Amino acid sequence: MPKKISELKESLRSEQSIHTDFRETMTYGEYLSLDRILSSQNRLSGHHDEMLFIVIHQVSELWMKLLLHELTAAIDEINAGELQSAFKKLARVSKIQSQIIGAWDVLATMTPAEYLEFRGSLGRASGFQSHQYRLIEFALGYKSDYILKIYEKDPDIHRELEQAYKAPGIYDAAIGALSRGGFAINPDLLDRDFTIIYDGDPTVAAAWEEVYRDTERHWELYQLAEKLVDVEDWLQQWRFRHMKTVERIIGFRQGTGGSSGVAYLRNVLDHRFFPELWNLRTTL
Numbered sequence: 001m002p003k004k005i006s007e008l009k010e011s012l013r014s015e016q017s018i019h020t021d022f023r024e025t026m027t028y029g030e031y032l033s034l035d036r037i038l039s040s041q042n043r044l045s046g047h048h049d050e051m052l053f054i055v056i057h058q059v060s061e062l063w064m065k066l067l068l069h070e071l072t073a074a075i076d077e078i079n080a081g082e083l084q085s086a087f088k089k090l091a092r093v094s095k096i097q098s099q100i101i102g103a104w105d106v107l108a109t110m111t112p113a114e115y116l117e118f119r120g121s122l123g124r125a126s127g128f129q130s131h132q133y134r135l136i137e138f139a140l141g142y143k144s145d146y147i148l149k150i151y152e153k154d155p156d157i158h159r160e161l162e163q164a165y166k167a168p169g170i171y172d173a174a175i176g177a178l179s180r181g182g183f184a185i186n187p188d189l190l191d192r193d194f195t196i197i198y199d200g201d202p203t204v205a206a207a208w209e210e211v212y213r214d215t216e217r218h219w220e221l222y223q224l225a226e227k228l229v230d231v232e233d234w235l236q237q238w239r240f241r242h243m244k245t246v247e248r249i250i251g252f253r254q255g256t257g258g259s260s261g262v263a264y265l266r267n268v269l270d271h272r273f274f275p276e277l278w279n280l281r282t283t284l
């Protein structure tokens with residue numbers, strides 16, 4: 001039976017008062033769930049430096065969580081034509097990227113001997129399995145199909161990754177913005193299979209060149225392009241620092257995830273997210 005308005009109002013009032021009471025007594029630690037965060041550094045080896053190793057990964061994953069929050073919102077805003085709000089979010093993304101990169105300086109204080117003392121405890125676990133890192137790559141348009149297989153046994157993560165795998169990335173959104181801005185963009189690009197890695201199109205190259213030649217006329221698209229270059233530049237710097245730190249700590253050993261190690265990481269550096277924005281540096 002439907003409730004009377006007076007009953008509904010009463011239950012709402014008591015609910016609100018529960019919330020008000022909670023807010024009055026809530027502590028710093030409760031608000032931030034510090035009990036859970038600060039009891040999650042479970043060293044398997046008990047080695048002193050394993051604490052460093054765990055904390056560096058955890059802070060990196062937390063930054064990645066915020067980065068994804070900002071990046072996915074920026075993609076929605078580009079699609080909605082709200083470029084100024086997207087710029088603010090993308091500027092924050094780059095600041096976050098510089099923080100994640102700063103973590104390498106702390107990790108590099110660990111010597112090869114120290115790492116090798118507890119590396120065995122890590123088993124076959126590897127950063128290769130970081131699903132948030134893959135969500136970032138997907139949002140930036142780098143879709144590698146073998147990634148989804150890793151998560152076949154974890155339906156929630158698999159679903160989230162599959163959605164991001166099929167969705168247009170930030171460069172697709174930018175190509176849409178070029179088209180809405182009056183540039184003659186190949187229509188096949190606007191409604192394509194977004195699981196296929198974008199590898200360049202002459203109509204997009206011509207549009208960006210025009211944007212960079214007459215920046216005053218295309219000021220917003222020019223700013224969008226430079227924000228994208230910032231994000232790619234920082235991501236490549238992260239990849240580079242990762243590769244060099246790995247070489248510094250484990251040399252050319254194979255990775256725990258089964259890859260060749262440094263050679264694999266060096267190879268990934270060759271991939272470009274926004275090819276035309278880099279090519280025009282030469283052709284302009």
Ligand code: HEM
Nearest residue numbers: 060126127128130133246249250255256257258259261268
């Ligand atoms: C001592 C420190 C580290 C070493 C020796 C190391 C080593 C490696 C190696 C060898 C790989 C290749 C995959 C494999 O075979 O395992 C890899 C991949 C990866 N690592 Fe690390 N790593 C370290 C720290 C980190 C940190 C701090 C992060 C931050 C979250 C991280 C994130 C990743 C990611 C995302 C990949 C996948 C890269 C890709 O496929 O492009 N790693 N790591």
Ligand SMILES: N[C@@H](CC(=O)c1ccccc1NC=O)C(=O)O
Nearest residue numbers: 122125126127128254255256257
């Ligand atoms: N792939 C690394 C192991 C490793 O770095 C790792 C292991 C468990 C959890 C996160 C890790 N970090 C990045 O790959 C290695 O081969 O030593």
